[in-house]
Amino acid sequence: MSIMADSIADDVMREQSQLAAIRAPWEAHWQECAQFVLPRQDEFFGARSPGGKRTEKMFDSTAPLALDRFTAAMEGMLVPRTQKWHRLRATDPALNKIPAVIAYFEEATEILFRSRYAPHSNFPNQINETFASLGALGTSAMFLDDMPGKGIYYKSLHLSEIFISEDHRGRVDKVHRKFRYSVRQAVKRWGLDQLPADMQQVYAAEPERKFDFIHCVRPNEERHPARADFKGMEYASYVIVCDSRSLVHGGGYRTMPMPVSRYRTSPREIYGRSPAMEALAAIKMINEMKKTMLRAAHKQVDPPMLIHDDNVISRLRLVPNGLNVGGVDSQGRQMIQPLQTNARLDYGLQMLEAEQRTINDTFLVSLFQILVQTPEMTATEVLERAKEKGWLLAPTMGRQQAELLGPIIERELDLLAANGVLPEMPPELVEARGDYAIEYDSPLNRAQRAEEAAGFFRTIEGLTPLAQLSPEFSKVLAEKFDADAVIDMLVDVNGVPQRLLLSEDKRRAKEQEEQDASELQGILAAAPVVAKTAKDMAAAGAAAGAALA
Structure with a gap:
């Protein structure tokens, strides 16, 4: 190995020690949240055997079920599988009026969605797992790369593997991923010649033996923009074998391949805090309450028995048709009685339900159920509720568009462009250096735009009584509104598919x-x-x- 490679490996390992020290206080917190909320990811202190039980500490399923609903709602509100939840536009509004530019971005958006939801991409299930990590642990990460000949693939990363650092603007710009590969996997990934001598020797005898690796992605401090190789790329990438501190692979990325998202952060913290962390006290309490309620209910259903101490009954038989000699005295009074604890299960149930509501509120379950629980509403009331939902969800889900979805789309476009899949840019867009903007059109964004439709319906409801009193007023009211503009607004807010609308030419x-x-x-x-x-x-x-x- 060269002196430069040794220097890079040592530098990465020093960084890893620093990042591990920063992350260490979080690990016990993540472990506790995973035990009660996301047991399948309960692997922060050593690997657990695949297939083993991981729910030993769980007595109540409220939190895991709330997380499932949270995850489904995040996917449905941000990245619904059956809708095109974003569009691409030129950053210059004037360019968006040029037919060639419009056609280019429409075709690019279509290609993006086809690639993202291709069978081999794994995007739907991996984004779901990413949202689950976000809800339970507060921080999530995903890896995007190119699969030669097939397209982009997506992989949700376990938080135990991820170590991060921020730049001066609060963006995650440095990611270390510590993972385990068998020697066989490493050979297939990088080639036998790239591995250190000790691993090459192991390959012949124990190809399935595993080693720890670190994949470091950080800003390229020595970048030369004019160069076309990895030295001209935005991010430097290094893979190190931990045991031998050997550099296995060096390269770079034009865009961040491991976008990291946080649910909510404190100004002095770089890792996120999750709904599970906020409700952890209630989650732990409800599990203890459930244990107590189970014991109390068990005593009520199968109570302890009180027996007179006279040695008459040698063995108590509580099975059906069991005969207990001496169970009554000569006067017919029972000598065996159940212990009456006078336990108030109803009080326990009330407290249990209160904590369940707290947990569901923290995971936004109650908010997502608003429209389901009150179906008998007018169109205006539905839009008002949608508007309120948009306001309440904007800080939480808007952050995911900035930290997760934006970098994912940027990475996707970079990979598709590198593979020559995107259409040729029109000259006007080339002159603008291909600058683009992402216009989100998810159910969340439409809910935020519901105020326009709600305002229209409130106005109509207020003016309708006057129109009924005066035909002349009714005529003025009908002439006041542009019917095409009203229809376009409602189509946009309610997410009517464009394919159902007639084009201007038609x-x-x-x-x-x-x-x-x-x-x-x-x-x-x-x-x-x-x-x-x-x-x-x-x-x-x-x-x-x-x-x-």
Whole structure:
């Protein structure tokens, strides 16, 4: 190994020690949250055996179920599988009026979604696991890379593998991933010649033996923008074998391949805090309460028995049809009685339900159920609720668009462009250096725009009584609004698929057909009158000619 490679490996290992020290206080917290909320990711202090039980400490399922609903809601509100939840636009508004630019971004968006939801991409299930980590642990990470000949693939990363650092703007710009590979996997990934000598020797005898690796992605401090190789890229990338401190692979990325997202952060913390952390006291309490309730209910259903101490009953038989000799005295009084604890299970249930509501509120479950629980609402009330939901969810989910989805889209476009999959840019866009903006059109964004529709319906509801009193007022009201603009607004807010709408060309053609048909109908209707007039005129002319003769 060269001196430079040794220096890089030592530098990465020093960074790893620093990042591990920063992360250390979080690990016990993550472990506790995972035990009660996301047991399948309970691996922060050593690897656990695959297939083993991980729910030993769980007595109540409220928190895991709330996390499942939270995850489903995040996916449904931000990245619904059946909708195009974002569009691409030029940053310069003037360019968005040029047909060639519009067509380019429409085609690029279409290619993006086809690639993202291709069968081999794994995006839907991996984004779901990423949101689960976000809800339980507060921080999530995903890896995006190119699969030669197939396209982009996505992999949600376990938080135990991730170590991060921020830049001066609070963006995660340095990521270390510590993971384990077997020697066979390492050979397939980087080649036998790239591995240190000790691993090459192990490969022949124990190809499945595992080693620890660190993948470091950090800003390229020695970047030369004019260069086309990895030295001209935005991020430097190094893979190190931990045991031998050996550099296995060095390269770079034009865009961040491991976007990291946080649910909520304190100004002095770089790792995120999750709904599970905020509700951890209630989650732990509800598990203890459930244990107590189970014991109390068990005593009620199968109570302890009180027996008189006279040695008459040698063995108590509580099975059906069991005979207990000496169970009554000579006067017929029971000598065996259940212990009455007078336990108030109803009090326990009330407290349990209160804590369940707290947990559901923290995971936003109650908010997502608003429209489901109150179906008998007017259109205005539905829009008002949607608007409120948009306001309440904007800080939480808006951050995911900035920290997770934005970098994912940037990475996707970079990979697709590198593979020559994107269409050729029109000259106007090339001149603007290809600058683009992401316009999100998810259910969350439409909920935030619901205020416009709600304002329209409030106005109509307020003016309708006046219109009913005065036909003249009704006429003015009907003429006041632009019907096309109102329809376009409601179509946008309610997410009506564009394929259901007539294009402008088809609308004009349809209007022309209707106009032509109307003119033809008028001609046909006038034909008998014209024919009769002609006939009358001909008859009159013939009569006049006869008179002159």
